[in-house]
Amino acid sequence: DQQVKQNSPSLSVQEGRISILNCDYTNSMFDYFLWYKKYPAEGPTFLISISSIKDKNEDGRFTVFLNKSAKHLSLHIVPSQPGDSAVYFCAAIEGYSGGGADGLTFGKGTHLIIQP
Amino acid sequence: DSGVTQTPKHLITATGQRVTLRCSPRSGDLSVYWYQQSLDQGLQFLIQYYNGEERAKGNILERFSAQQFPDLHSELNLSSLELGDSALYFCASSVEGGLAEETQYFGPGTRLLVL
Numbered sequence: 001d002q003q004v005k006q007n008s009p010s011l012s013v014q015e016g017r018i019s020i021l022n023c024d025y026t027n028s029m030f031d032y033f034l035w036y037k038k039y040p041a042e043g044p045t046f047l048i049s050i051s052s053i054k055d056k057n058e059d060g061r062f063t064v065f066l067n068k069s070a071k072h073l074s075l076h077i078v079p080s081q082p083g084d085s086a087v088y089f090c091a092a093i094e095g096y097s098g099g100g101a102d103g104l105t106f107g108k109g110t111h112l113i114i115q116p
Numbered sequence: 117d118s119g120v121t122q123t124p125k126h127l128i129t130a131t132g133q134r135v136t137l138r139c140s141p142r143s144g145d146l147s148v149y150w151y152q153q154s155l156d157q158g159l160q161f162l163i164q165y166y167n168g169e170e171r172a173k174g175n176i177l178e179r180f181s182a183q184q185f186p187d188l189h190s191e192l193n194l195s196s197l198e199l200g201d202s203a204l205y206f207c208a209s210s211v212e213g214g215l216a217e218e219t220q221y222f223g224p225g226t227r228l229l230v231l
């Protein structure tokens with residue numbers, strides 16, 4: 001059962017426009033969410049994160065929005081650039097409970113293609 | 117470059133065999149995580165070690181085992197390999213590994229092909 005879902009396997013956006021990547025989750029115990037970016041033949045690279053006590057976190061061109069009631073988060077990239085073409089993974093984690101945090105639970109990824 | 121190294125980059129072996137994947141965490145990181153990325157399952161958490169001790173377990177098969185050595189490098193052992201074990205295996209590290217908000221840094225992965 002997929003606890004973190006990215007329903008769009010791919011997304012094509014024109015350079016300079018906004019890219020919006022979506023992610024839904026089912027586990028209400030998740031309290032921290034992350035976005036990773038992955039280029040071919042490389043490991044995932046951390047992009048931005050958000051705690052469940054916030055609804056927005058911004059870092060340069062990247063903004064993550066969290067809607068806890070809808071169990072939904074999104075990553076906005078503005079403006080989109082050619083170097084943003086990559087696979088984007090949404091990930092979630094339950095907080096430290098004294099027994100050690102579990103590993104990240106990942107979605108299957110969305111392949112973002114930025115067109116010139 | 118994340119600072120996490122994994123060897124080998126590629127591994128081709130036959131069903132029934134045993135292989136060992138190696139990971140060196142970033143300097144100063146005490147926690148190591150192993151993940152498997154297969155085509156149909158995406159990235160799945162396998163196991164976490166912190167300073168030599170197992171800390172958390174995910175979807176790791178009994179045929180798989182891992183350990184973290186005193187120098188903090190880690191090895192993932194996969195035995196009685198099956199065709200379905202063909203996947204990318206990633207190692208990640210973080211400073212402590214006890215807090216959700218700690219960033220995990222990923223290595224480039226080892227691509228395993230079981231024939």
